[in-house]
Amino acid sequence: MPIPEDVSGEEIDKDVRQELQSLPKTLAEDVARNLVMVARLIDEDPEQAYGYSRVALRLASRVAAVREAAGFAAYATQQYSEALAEFRAARRMSGGVELWPVMADCERGMGRPERALAMAGETEVQKLDKAGQVEMRLVAAGARRDMGQVDAAIVTLQSPELASNAVQPWTARLRYAYADALLAADRESEAREWFARAVEADKDGSTDASDRLAELDGVEFVDALVDEADADADPSADAGGGTDTDTERKDAGSDDDAGDAGGSGVRHPVGDASEATSHGSPGADRDGDQGADQDGGKV
CATH class of the missing domain: 1.25.40 (Serine Threonine Protein Phosphatase 5, Tetratricopeptide repeat)
Known part of the structure; x- marks a missing residue:
C-alpha cells in the first residue's frame, strides 16, 4: 500500500521505536511507516488503517506493538474476533x-x-x-x-x-x-x-452530548444549505415566510442529515x-x- 513521502516512521512513539530495534534497520523503518499510517487513518478511514496494519503484521508479527495496532485496526472495523486474538497476542508478548x-x-x-x-x-x-x-x-x-x-x-x-x-x-x-x-x-x-x-x-x-442535550430541550436544527436551495427553487416565495415551515423541512430531510444525526x-x-x-x-x-x-x- 502506498505511503506518503512525508511519513518517515520517526513519528512513532519512542517505546514502539525501541521494540522495533530488534528488527533489521530497513525492515524496522518499513514497519514504522505502516504503523504511522494506521494511527493517521484509524478514525477517518478505518478500512485503510486496517490494510496498513495487515502489512505491518506480515512484516513483524512477533512485535507486540504491531499486534496491538493490528488489534485496534480490526476493532475499528468491527472485526471483534480478530481484534481479540491480536490483543491477546500483544498481551502475551508484553505482559501488560x-x-x-x-x-x-x-x-x-x-x-x-x-x-x-x-x-x-x-x-x-x-x-x-x-x-x-x-x-x-x-x-x-x-x-x-x-x-x-x-x-x-x-x-x-x-x-x-x-x-x-x-x-x-x-x-x-x-x-x-x-x-x-x-x-x-x-x-x-x-x-x-x-x-x-x-x-x-x-x-x-x-x-x-450537545446534540443529545438540544434534542431533550426540543431544539430542531435546520440545514442552512437546504434553506438556500429551497429559496433558489422558488424565487416567487414571499420573503416574509411563505415557504415551508422548519418542521416540514425537517420532515423532508436529506440523506446527509440522516447520516449526521x-x-x-x-x-x-x-x-x-x-x-x-x-x-x-x-x-x-x-x-x-x-x-x-x-x-x-x-x-
Whole structure:
C-alpha cells in the first residue's frame, strides 16, 4: 500500500521505536511507516488503517506493538474476533494489562456481554491505571445494558470519578454514558443534567452530548444549505415566510442529515469502549455507551 513521502516512521512513539530495534534497520523503518499510517487513518478511514496494519503484521508479527495496532485496526472495523486474538497476542508478548478493557469490549462486540462482565471482576482490573479502570467501568456498564440491566448499568457507572468536578480525559465519556443510561431508564430530568455536564467536559467534541442535550430541550436544527436551495427553487416565495415551515423541512430531510444525526455518540470499543455499540467500534453508539477508547495503539 502506498505511503506518503512525508511519513518517515520517526513519528512513532519512542517505546514502539525501541521494540522495533530488534528488527533489521530497513525492515524496522518499513514497519514504522505502516504503523504511522494506521494511527493517521484509524478514525477517518478505518478500512485503510486496517490494510496498513495487515502489512505491518506480515512484516513483524512477533512485535507486540504491531499486534496491538493490528488489534485496534480490526476493532475499528468491527472485526471483534480478530481484534481479540491480536490483543491477546500483544498481551502475551508484553505482559501488560492495559489492553484488558478493550479485550472485554471485544467480547461485547461478539455478543458475549457476560464474558465482558466476568472480565470486569478479574484481578487484572486492579492492576490498571485510573484511566484503564474507568474504561473497564464503561465496558461493564455497557455489558449490563447489553443484557437489558439498565438500572445495574447506572449503578456501575456511579463512582468517585463520575462525582468528581475535576475534568480528566475520560470525564466527558463517563458523564455521557451515565446520562444515556439515565435516559434509557426514563429519568429524563437527571439525564438532561448529566448531558449538560458532559458538554462542559467535552472540549474536543468527542461525544455528541450537545446534540443529545438540544434534542431533550426540543431544539430542531435546520440545514442552512437546504434553506438556500429551497429559496433558489422558488424565487416567487414571499420573503416574509411563505415557504415551508422548519418542521416540514425537517420532515423532508436529506440523506446527509440522516447520516449526521447519529453523531459519534461518541460513538466509540471500549465502547463503548462504543457506545461503541449496535456494534460499531465499541466505542460508539452501542446503546449510547461510550465504550473503550480507541487510539490505534501506541503509535
